Amino acid sequence: MTTDTLHLRRLAWAGVEIRLDDTRLLIDPLEHAEPLAPVMGRPRQPLPPVDTPAGTHALITHLHPDHYDHDLIARIAAPGTIGCHTPVAPALREAGLDPVPQEIDQPRRIGPFTATPVPSLDWRGHDSDQVAWIVEGGGRRIIHCGDTMWHGDWWRIARDHGPFDLAFVPVNGVIARFEGYDATVPVTMTPEHAIEAAVALGATSACAIHHGLFHNPPTYTEQPDIERRFRLAAEARGIMPVLVPDGALVLLG
Template sequence: MGRRVFLSGLAAGATAALLPVSHAVARSALDDLRIQRLAWAGIRLQLPGATLFIDPLTNAAEWGGALPDVLVPVEGGIGDTTVLLTHVHSDHFDAGAVAQALRNGGSLIYPEGTHPLPVPAGARARPAPLWEPQLLGDFTATAVPASDGYGDTQVSWVVSAAGRRIFHGGDTMWHGHWWKIGRQFGPFDVAFLPINGARFGWRTPVSGQPGVLTPEQAIAAATVLGARNVVPIHYGISGVDAYQEVDHPLGALIRVARGTAIEVQSVQPGAWVAWR
């Protein structure tokens, strides 16, 4: 009986000693991933030995003075570097920004059925089919369905790294795939979602319908995805002919999120996401 008590005490002590260490290791791993918001719809995901960009934009001529965002430099990625594109419209595929990000080599991953050119010298480029995980060193990225306002090929991205899972919506509009994405990959630590509900007048006849998520639709998408936090992207344009945002998109997003379990974190270009 004495031996049993002795061994039981050893086991309990070992368990107690291991638990704090395990928790500390898990917390350290979670903290390894840092995410910086770039201009417009772009973000940088940073690990100690790898960098991943989504839709980086540094071209001042793209929106001119209509976009108030600071254009954040993207050169100098740490370790293995990858650029993901949601689609090839020029405000999401900025060839100059991609060349800066991949100046030391790396990979450009783009939606299957699109052909972003030019590809930077020394970089690898390949298409990503929907639902097929891309193993990118310390990152895993999966292209999932999105819907473009003009019907052009577009994807959203699910990225996993260091025990975190994030969603990047590009400039998608509302569609019916949110539930499947949420079931397959949710919940998400953070979703980067467009919120300006833009209406376009560049093609006729003009529909008058939003071709990008509105603030209400962004919160609905986050709810279905199981996103704990939303970082709004793709908003702030003014003074462009035939391009009309909803009024005060950020304020509207915050109002819609009240009373839900979703936290809105407004992150200025150049700043980093704060993990809750």
Template sequence: MEIQKLNWAGIKLIFNNKTILIDAVEDFSYYKPVLGDAVEQVITFSDHLKADYILFTHLHLDHFDKGVIKKCLKQDGKLIVYSELEPWVRKHVENVEIVVLNLDETFTENGITFKPVFAMDGVGEIQSSWIVEDATNKIFHGGDTIWHNQFWRLGKENKDIDYAFLPVNGVVVNFEIIGLEYSPVPASLNLKEAFAAAHLLHAKKLVPIHYGLFTHEKCYIPQLFNGNDLERVSEEVGQEYMVLKDGEMLMEI
């Protein structure tokens, strides 16, 4: 198994010698008016990376990059899509084999099982989380979900999650510029919520995603934290974690 953290919420998995991308994004320029400029160098990978499977949690363009699909998906690769998103995906993506799954429905190929599960989007749009597993590894990817009441069920029904990739920036958004009324309630999990969610999922480790790369003083205001905060909340909740920087890899035999 190999896991690489990409930009923002993106990850690359290699299970059974097959490459899987989840929420892999290279081009964030469309959201610059509300996200601001990236505060660190964005990783480029699409010129050399070819994927057997591509998944995404929802259609926000910091999670869904048509350019990555076009450049990275192998000719015989598959785009795996939550059924509620299928109509929109087919409008934007052509000449690609699409596997459509309902919530909690599974698709297994090459010894790898994919399953979309319940998530709740921060601004009310359609979103799923993903569980991907092979015979020895299982990961949970939570996109930019907010807190919801299904983490208990998901933890009971999906045993032995090794790594839970969950958003942690607890961001308050002000997207009135695109017609969305302002709310002071965070639109993604904050740090403590992410640790609690990973604990309810019984994940061996939380891996924080969706933080650090973007901030905008008016439109996109994340919760800030540091290493001491991670240690404190980890001990308080009783949940282990590990930090992967953008581009960093985790390899296990």
């Protein structure tokens, strides 16, 4: 299979679209920001609509509403089109969806793609199950890391599944103070963490996600100067930085 038919697009926030032939795979697509306003504030710019034609599938990293947009997912929820980690499947079924659950490291074919969930670490602990997704297709291998904290499984993921052409990495390093949480340290990866994760994963390039759209101090405070720091960290570690706006294509080298 040739590589020139694989198309990647960064959607709003942490959303990513991967297309190959007639199959469209969305990871954490977000279209509706209204439920996020009490904590994360209103988005700095409107969220663009997400195309969901026939042949669209979706993968969910976890159930926080900035990654799991129920109304959008329900719009494409034909049997076999929604993938998730096994522990969150009951909640999706209660919400009226029919997900395809997968265990960690269990691959599944989705048209021309192979999708595999691997470990990720959410700052709220075990009551907020989260995974990263590896997607292979068109001779390429990428990983979408959700909105993870730094964790020690990067090297195991690289050993068992890498190397990667591209890692989509969260970079906003948010300081979060809501619902009984009161952190004074970042609870998701900073730009520097994200580049170090890409290095550990054996990724050639890293695309920054999960930044720039929400900033609502003191409950949700994003890191300053994210893009400059991301570029500097990437240059220091020999990683190709990818910084593109919502809706833009992501080009693979």
